[in-house]
Amino acid sequence: MPANQEVELYLTCPKSLEGLLLDEAQALGLSDAREQLAGVSGRGTMQAAYRMCLWSRLANRVLLVLKRFSVKTVEDLYHGVNDIDWSEHLLASGTLSVEFTGRGSGIDNTHFGALKVKDAIVDALRDAEGNRPSVDKINPDVRIHLHLRRGEATLSLDLSGTSLHQRGYRLQQGAAPLKENLAAAILLRAGWPELAKQGAALVDPMCGVGTFLIEGAMMxxxxxxNLRRERWGFSNWLGHIPATWQPLYEEAQQRAQTGLAKTPLWIRGYEADPRLIQPARNNIERAGLARWVNIYQGELATFEPKPDQGQTGLVVTNPPYGERLGDEASLLYLYQYLGERLRSACLGWQAAVFTGAPELGKRMGLRSHKQYSLFNGALPCRLLLFQVNPDRFVTTERASSHGQAKPSRDFDDEAPRLTGEPETVPVAAESARLSEGGQMFANRLKKNLKQLGRWVRKEEIECYRLYDADMPEYALAIDVYADWLHVQEYAAPRSxxxxxxxxxxxxxxAAIPTxxxxxxxxxxxxxxxxxAGTRQYERQAERGQFMNVTEGGVKLLVNLTDYLDTGLFLDHRPMRMRIQKEAxxxxxxxxxxxxxVATVHAAAGGARSTTSVDLSKTYLDWAKRNLALNGFSDKHSLVHADVMAWLENDREIYDMIFVDPPTFSNSKRMDDVFDIQRDHVLLLDRAMARLAPGGSLYFSNNFRRFVMDESVESRYQVTNITAQTFDPDFARNKKIHQAWHLTQRTD
Known part of the structure; x- marks a missing residue:
């Protein structure tokens, strides 16, 4: 193929980068260029194709289109590929790999389509001596692509080899790596190349393994x-023109040598996770940028760039997604910190925040002047661009937070202090900018704190409910566990x-920390x-982070992270204290x-013996630890069983029984599905059969529509004690449970 002959080229890229790639490809020599879905098509010489392989910061692949043809049947596909003179591209003793995309014309399986393309090429190259190419998916001599769409096939040869986003410097990466070409696109959208020409600084306060910084330094x-790439898709291609490629490569080497010899710009990265510091530095070293990029360990809340001579520049960052810090909502405080640091430490700078949670970008206290929709893989994201100037600050009512784990000082005399010494963490003081609704919510929390304060201190309550959807539009529950807060969002109605x-x-x-x-x-x-069923007991996380709390003189283990519930139902506190008092x-x-937990209270109250039955080994192990934590090891039996089946077979007699069943359960280890409304009569009959004369049975459940069957009241003395089982923290939610006291009838 003559070096100056124009060929058809197709450049692929991540979805949403097509416009940027079009501009880049045209600058590198692509003519008749047009945007396509996740790519750009056009024409160019082999020199232009080589230049795109070497210099494209955005493309995944540079494909040389060999042929377009119609496909109505599988045989059409075979013959369309087989008709090419493959001896111009590959030796009969060579290796190839085939990638097939699309479907139709009788081909509904990409593996089958790739196999047909491979067969057509191999059959065309099989020589008289019987040699034939073999498949090598790792390092083939040529990579062939065939895309089938609406009966039209596009057959191409991959000039790039492995995807061009793999620059070769990043052998170590973090948990949620950003691909190099996406990082480059973000820097281009943020205007970094022009800023770099002006000598601006570049900084990433959450740099991970340094991808933004390395891409920025290379620009x-x-x-x-792709200067450091050792193997290309054209390296063993028979159509390769070394005389055209070599001057381009040498020119790129010279440009890099000249550029790297210049005085480096101020390019810095900060990362809180110490495990990522050395991998980031290794990546920088492999990229040949050790003079240009520096990485330090540092927390976001203390981030404060101090570039030489006071110049400004660009802050670029990709805040962690939910995989690293929990669900999306828990990232709110991270975005608040980021906004606070930008406003206080980066005046006059520009900022680019790439986020998978754009609604959180609104919580930074800055108005973006531009936004771009991008994709990180299949995840829709947003690039927010900011000019960090006071006229872009969001000025709304502010509230401050301080450094100790206690309510705000205005309510110190009335509100309960949280106990314990929290670990020292940087807090974004004076950073919260509350909306009107946020301020209204904050006022309600302050009111609740004031109302509960004396009671909490007097009763020495360490764990209590502070808020429970008091305002229906703010549907969440907030529980205090010593110096921790447990926040549960109720799913909003579909309306x-x-x-x-x-x-x-x-x-x-946003209001809670204020x-x-x-x-x-x-x-x-x-x-x-x-x-439904046992879902409320299913594991939500795997942290295994337990903490000790106290209630009524006993110590209890709670886990705030791993399950939907914490191991302690706060609304049953009065019932547990009653059990302790009567045991x-x-x-x-x-x-x-x-x-x-009720068993621990009974033991603390002097129970002669206790028996606790549950179907979950996980919770029975937790129960064992609760008992051991309080020094109760003997005379306390833990039984792993289905309660209904166990009651049917048990013959012991008990003086006090506590029954707090789930609303519904369908565990595989049960003989039948349990439904509290349907099965409570049988449950209570079997439990009352085990109750000693003069004994007490306490029955409770949290099914809001539960109605006690009249037959129960006809056989036993039944007293509804629901009103007696609420402490002040649940006085606003009288429907959270119902409770009854049952004894044997004396008549």
């Missing part, structure tokens, strides 16, 4: 992104716009939906015992 130093519900939830989260001085690391956020000398039975 500033005029280093071709509520999800975007509006999410906005209100974020308003509430009232409760708890660092974000000690605020656990969960979404609670209507639960002395009694044989106590706890059915559906969960983590056996």
């Amino acid at each position: 500033a130093a005029d280093v071709a992104p 509520i716009d999800p975007e509006k519900a999410q906005g209100r939830f974020l308003d509430a989260l 009232v409760m001085d708890v660092p974000p690391e000690r605020i656990v956020i969960k979404r609670r939906e209507r639960q 002395a000398g009694k044989r106590f039975l706890n059915l559906f015992c969960y983590t056996a």
Whole structure:
């Protein structure tokens, strides 16, 4: 193929980068260029094709189109590929790989399509001596692509080899790596090349393994992104023109040598995770940019760039997604910190924030002047561009947070102090800018704190509910666990716009630290939906982070992160205290015992013996730890069984029984599905059969529509004690449970 002959080229790229790639490809020599879905097509010489392989910062692949043809049948596909003179591209003893995309014309399986293309090429090259190419998916001599769409096939040869986003410097990466060409696109959208020409600084306060910094430094130093690549898709292609390629490669080497010899720009990265520091530095070293890029360990909240001679520049960052810090809502405080640092430490700078949660970008206290929709893989994201100047600050009502784990000082005399010493973490003081709704929510929290304060201090309550959807539009529950907060978002009804519900939830989260001085690391956020079966007991995370709390003189283990519930039902506190008070000398039975907190209280109250039954080994192990934590090791039996089946076979007698069943359960280990409304009569009959004369059975459940069957009241003395089982923190939610006291009838 003559070096100056124009060929058809197709450049692929990540979805949403087509416009940028079009501009880049045209600058590199592509003519008649047109945007396509996830790519750009056009014409150019082999010199232009080589230049795109070497210099494209955005493309994944540079494909040389060999042929376009119609395909109506599988035989059409075979013959269309077989008709090419493959001896111009590959030796009969060579290797190839084939990638097939699309479907139709009788081909509904990409593997089958690739096999047909391979057969057509191999058959065309099989020589008289019987040699034939073999398949090598790792390092083939040529890579062939065939795309089939609406009966039209496009057959191409890949000039790039492995994807061009793989520059070769990043052998180590973090948990959620950003591809190099996407990082380059973000820098281009942010205007970094022009800023670099002006000598600006570049900084990433959450740099991970340094991808933004390396790509930015290569742009500033005029280093071709793929200069260090050792193997190309054209390296063993028979149509390769070394005389055209070599001068381009040598020119790129010279440009890089000249650029890297210049005085480096101020390019810095900061990363809180110490495990990523050395991998980032290794990547920088492999890219040949050790003089240009520096990485330091540092927390976001203390980030403060101090470039030489006071010049400004670009802050670019990709905040962690939910995989690294929990669900999306828990990132709110991270975005608040980021906004606070930009406003206080980066005046006059520009900022580019690439986010998978654009609604959180609105919480930074800055108005973006441009936004771009991009994709990170299949995840839709947004690039927010900011000019960090006071006229772009969001000026709304502000509230401050301070550094100790206690309510705000205005309510110190009335509100309960949180106990314990929190770990020292940087808090974005004076950073919260609350919306009108957020301020309204903050006011409600302050009111609740004031109302509960004396009671909490007097009763020495360490764990309590502070807020429970008091305002229906802010549908969440906030529980205090010593110096931690446990926040549960109730799923909004379908009639509520999800975007509006999410906005209100974020308003509430923003308000919490302005009232409760708890660092974000000690605020656990969960979404609670209507639960079926045992789903409420299913593991949500794998942290295994338990903490000790106290209640009524006993120590208990709670886990705020791993399950939807924490191991301690706060609304049952009065019931547990009643059990502790009445348990002395009694044989106590706890059915559906969960983590056996009621059993611990009974033991603390002097129970002669306790038996606790549950179907979950996980919770029975937790129960064992709760008992051991309080020094109760003997006379306390834990039984792994289906409660209904166990009651049918048990013949022991008990003086006090506590029954707190789930609304519904369909565990595979049960003989039948359990439904509290349907099965409560049988459950209570079997439990009452085990109750000693003069004994007490306490029955409770949280099914809001539950109605006690009249037959129960006809056989036993039944007293509804629901009103006696609420402490002040649940006085606003009288429907959270119902409770009864049952004894044997004396008549």
